[in-house]
Amino acid sequence: MKKDDKEKWIEQLRQKLDDFSEDVPESVWDRIEKDSMRKIVPFWRRWQSIAAIIILAIVSSVMVTLWDSSSEYIQKQQDKNISNLNIESKPIMTGDETNHDRIAILSREDEKPIKTKKDGTLSKNLVKAVASDWAMYNDSENETIPAKESPQVEKLSQKETNAAEKGNISSESKSETNTETSQKQASNQKRRAKESLYQYNANNIKREKQWSIALNSGGLGVNSTSNINGAMMRFSNSDYGLQQDPISSSLNMGSDNFIRNNYFADLSTINSIKTKKKHYQPVTFGLSVKFELDRDWSLETGLTYNYLFSKLDSDLGSDMLHQEQSLKYIGVPIKIGRNIVSLNKVNIYGSAGGEVETPISGKLKTYNVVNGKENLESEEDIDISKLQFSVGASIGAEYKLAKRFGIYAEPGIVYYFDDNSGIETIRKEHPLNFNIKLGVRFTFLK
Amino acid sequence: MSQSIDIDELSIVRGCQNGDNTARRRLYEKFSRQLMSVCMRYVSDRDIAQDILHDGFINIFDSIRRFKYMGEGSLKAWLTKVMMNESLKYLRKNAKLNEISYDEMPDVADDEESDISDISASVLMELVRKLPDGYRTVLNLYVFEDKSHKEIASMLNISEHTSSSQYFRAKKLLTTMIKEYRDHEER
Numbered sequence: 001m002k003k004d005d006k007e008k009w010i011e012q013l014r015q016k017l018d019d020f021s022e023d024v025p026e027s028v029w030d031r032i033e034k035d036s037m038r039k040i041v042p043f044w045r046r047w048q049s050i051a052a053i054i055i056l057a058i059v060s061s062v063m064v065t066l067w068d069s070s071s072e073y074i075q076k077q078q079d080k081n082i083s084n085l086n087i088e089s090k091p092i093m094t095g096d097e098t099n100h101d102r103i104a105i106l107s108r109e110d111e112k113p114i115k116t117k118k119d120g121t122l123s124k125n126l127v128k129a130v131a132s133d134w135a136m137y138n139d140s141e142n143e144t145i146p147a148k149e150s151p152q153v154e155k156l157s158q159k160e161t162n163a164a165e166k167g168n169i170s171s172e173s174k175s176e177t178n179t180e181t182s183q184k185q186a187s188n189q190k191r192r193a194k195e196s197l198y199q200y201n202a203n204n205i206k207r208e209k210q211w212s213i214a215l216n217s218g219g220l221g222v223n224s225t226s227n228i229n230g231a232m233m234r235f236s237n238s239d240y241g242l243q244q245d246p247i248s249s250s251l252n253m254g255s256d257n258f259i260r261n262n263y264f265a266d267l268s269t270i271n272s273i274k275t276k277k278k279h280y281q282p283v284t285f286g287l288s289v290k291f292e293l294d295r296d297w298s299l300e301t302g303l304t305y306n307y308l309f310s311k312l313d314s315d316l317g318s319d320m321l322h323q324e325q326s327l328k329y330i331g332v333p334i335k336i337g338r339n340i341v342s343l344n345k346v347n348i349y350g351s352a353g354g355e356v357e358t359p360i361s362g363k364l365k366t367y368n369v370v371n372g373k374e375n376l377e378s379e380e381d382i383d384i385s386k387l388q389f390s391v392g393a394s395i396g397a398e399y400k401l402a403k404r405f406g407i408y409a410e411p412g413i414v415y416y417f418d419d420n421s422g423i424e425t426i427r428k429e430h431p432l433n434f435n436i437k438l439g440v441r442f443t444f445l446k
Numbered sequence: 447m448s449q450s451i452d453i454d455e456l457s458i459v460r461g462c463q464n465g466d467n468t469a470r471r472r473l474y475e476k477f478s479r480q481l482m483s484v485c486m487r488y489v490s491d492r493d494i495a496q497d498i499l500h501d502g503f504i505n506i507f508d509s510i511r512r513f514k515y516m517g518e519g520s521l522k523a524w525l526t527k528v529m530m531n532e533s534l535k536y537l538r539k540n541a542k543l544n545e546i547s548y549d550e551m552p553d554v555a556d557d558e559e560s561d562i563s564d565i566s567a568s569v570l571m572e573l574v575r576k577l578p579d580g581y582r583t584v585l586n587l588y589v590f591e592d593k594s595h596k597e598i599a600s601m602l603n604i605s606e607h608t609s610s611s612q613y614f615r616a617k618k619l620l621t622t623m624i625k626e627y628r629d630h631e632e633r
Contacts, residue, residue, distance in 0.1 A: 009562045010617070014589050016567040017574070021479035022486055028496050029474055035500075036470065036507045368603065375600055378531070381508070 049358045049387055053332045060301055060334065061289065211291045214302075214408070216439025218284045276313045279426035283307040286437070290337065298337040298349075305330055306357060308425050320369035327425065329388060331357030337396075345400045351410065352393040359384040362423075386419040388427070394437070404443045411436040452518045459521060462510045470507055477522065478503075481529045483571070487586055488533035490575040502532040530591060534583075534601060541579035543602050562624060573623045580608075581616035588613050 288302030306329040314321040335353030342348075362382030367374045394412020401407060414435050416427035426433075458476065461469020478499065485495035485502070506528050513524055537543060562570070574582060583602065587593040588609075593601070595609040602609070 007617075008560060010589055012562050013570060013574075013620075016562075016565075016570055017483070017487065018590065019480060020483040020487075020567050020571055022482040022495075024478050024482045024496065024499065028500055029471075029478070032474065032500050032503045032507075033467070033470075035504055037467070373600070 049385075050330070050360075053330075053356060053358060057301060057303070057332050060299075210443050210445055211289065212441050212443040214286075214288045214290065214439050214441040216284075216286045216288065216408075216410070216437040218286070218410075218435055218437035277310065277424070278312075279308070279310045279424075279429055282309075282426060284435075284437075286333070286439075288333065290441075296339050298339075300333070300335040300337055300351065300353070302333055303330065304333060304355065304357070308427070310425060322367040322369060322374065324365045324367075325363070325382065325423075325425075327362045327382065327384070327423070328360050329357040330360050331355045331388070340395075347396075347398040347400070347406075349396045349398070350393070351396055351412070352391075354389065354391040357388040357390070359386075359388070382423065384419070384421045384423055386421040388419045389417045390427075391415050391417075392435070394435075398441060406441050406443070407439070408441055409436065409438050450518050451515075452521075455518070455521050456515055459510065459513065459515045462507060463513075473506075474503065477525055480522070481525055484526055484529045485533055487571070487574060487590070488530065488583065489536060490579075490582065494536065498529070498532045498536055502529045505532065530586075537579065537583055538602065541583070543580045543583055544604055544608060565624060565627070569627060573620060573627065576623065577616060577619060580612050581619060584609050584612040585616040585620075 284304060284306050286302055286304040288300055290298050290300040292298045308325075308327040308329070310325045312321075312323040312325070314323075333353060333355040335351050337349050337351040340348045340350055362384055363379065364382050365379045366377045368377050369375075392412055392414035394410045396408055396410035398406050398408040412435060414433055416431045416433075418428065418431070455476075458469050458472050462473055481502065482495060482499050485498045486492065489495050489498060506525060509528075513521075515521060574585070577585065584598055587598045587601065588595070595606045595613070598604075598609040599606040
């Protein structure tokens with residue numbers, strides 16, 4: 001043991017000084033107390049922000065669910081109205097019939113449901129769509145002539161009667177031709193009326209809404225590597241992370257804020273110190289739930305996990321320093337989606353929205369390199385209490401492998417707002433970036 | 447290894463792990479003066495030592511959640527280690543640890559001290575603080591932290607040879623200083 005090597009007096013030296021005490025002014029404790037208290041608050045704020053995000057996610061899911069079920073209710077009511085409509089319609093057309101009944105008759109004939117308003121009446125647009133064709137409608141089976149037309153026809157028949165006096169056969173054939181013409185006209189108009197009606201229907205009828213769950217993984221477009229001249233930040237702020245602005249932070253030697261002193265042997269050598277930063281592509285995983293609002297629009301939310309990793313190498317002459325920073329975030333995205341092209345197996349859509357993330361853990365490992373050998377000098381927690389906000393837009397292409405299952409790719413752009421944490425990440429270096437999500441989607445019906 | 451548990455220390459540790467400010471104050475009161483001595487042994491300058499004490503305690507309060515109380519003495523050992531690391535961080539950046547000050551090489555022969563029981567601890571502390579940075583740091587690590595020259599070399603980014611020479615010279619210089627002190631006291 002080394003102790004054998006030590007002389008008696010050295011051992012005495014050790015014993016005397018081991019428990020030695022020095023006076024410490026009270027002001028030191030005051031500083032310590034103040035600075036350590038500041039660190040407690042962010043800890044609690046972090047849990048508050050996580051709780052807020054979870055509540056937000058729950059509330060938005062509940063809201064969307066209620067929306068869906070209320071429109072389902074309306075749909076059921078309308079189904080009732082449609083059936084009522086069919087039952088109440090009269091089979092025979094007369095000139096006095098209302099449009100309501102006329103439409104009902106048409107729909108019953110072809111056994112096609114008609115969309116009505118909540119109170120069972122028809123929408124004005126629907127009536128308009130049919131009315132113009134209806135004006136000329138003439139039921140050929142019953143030879144009904146609309147009131148407008150009757151005087152003209154009467155006149156005609158009067159003329160025919162007069163003409164008939166001259167020659168019986170010619171008047172008869174004329175009236176026959178008139179009947180044929182009016183029959184043909186009527187059937188054409190009836191057909192046109194139906195076409196208008198069903199066209200209107202097809203555009204407006206509600207279909208059952210879907211919702212889906214997706215799992216995805218994604219990444220950003222670029223790594224970020226940079227070489228800077230200047231002193232690397234070693235622990236220059238309370239969060240122990242890699243700092244954004246090396247030079248000015250390094251000149252901040254001791255202040256009222258808790259800034260760990262950044263010691264440099266010789267400030268004039270700062271420019272000769274080279275630092276190499278590398279931010280790696282973040283690793284992202286997400287679970288999302290998408291609710292269809294109507295045929296074209298959808299609302300999406302979920303949970304994401306992001307892992308950010310960065311390396312910093314600094315050559316300080318006598319010392320080579322190497323730092324590794326790893327940060328983990330949990331986020332909740334909210335996005336609106338719009339279908340662009342919807343084919344049998346392929347679906348193309350656009351999506352835009354935002355995300356709020358909270359850091360759940362951060363670590364800064366510092367190594368020093370001596371004679372080519374790396375030693376772990378320290379491992380510290382990075383405490384970021386700031387939320388990360390981002391907005392983005394993307395285009396998605398989905399391919400259905402089965403009825404309820406598909407794969408998708410969603411490339412897009414994203415912009416990360418500065419979270420004012422002072423920690424340097426790829427999001428600070430490249431706030432606007434390209435990203436792509438790949439995943440699988442399961443679709444369910446409500 | 448001592449297995450006995452100091453209840454007082456354990457309750458302080460638990461309190462600090464829960465972020466209890468009263469527990470923190472108790473920890474500070476119990477150990478700050480000794481830890482200040484550790485810092486001064488390393489960095490010598492009082493003001494800088496106070497800064498290091500401050501930084502060290504912030505670090506302690508932060509990382510005490512990860513500390514496992516292993517019985518009597520384990521707490522002090524851990525606290526001392528934190529202060530030592532803080533001091534070394536400062537010294538690596540600011541002190542010339544490689545330097546060998548030839549001016550101060552004593553002419554004294556190899557007879558080293560055999561007994562210093564007559565010298566008070568505070569005097570010895572003063573003398574240690576007067577040593578050049580490099581000598582003092584190696585002396586601290588070798589004597590108080592039981593590190594080998596190989597370990598010291600990697601901790602300070604110096605060579606093993608430098609470490610052992612500095613330790614040798616530190617002892618020599620300290621012997622000379624003690625002798626001078628004694629001579630001075632006798633007058």
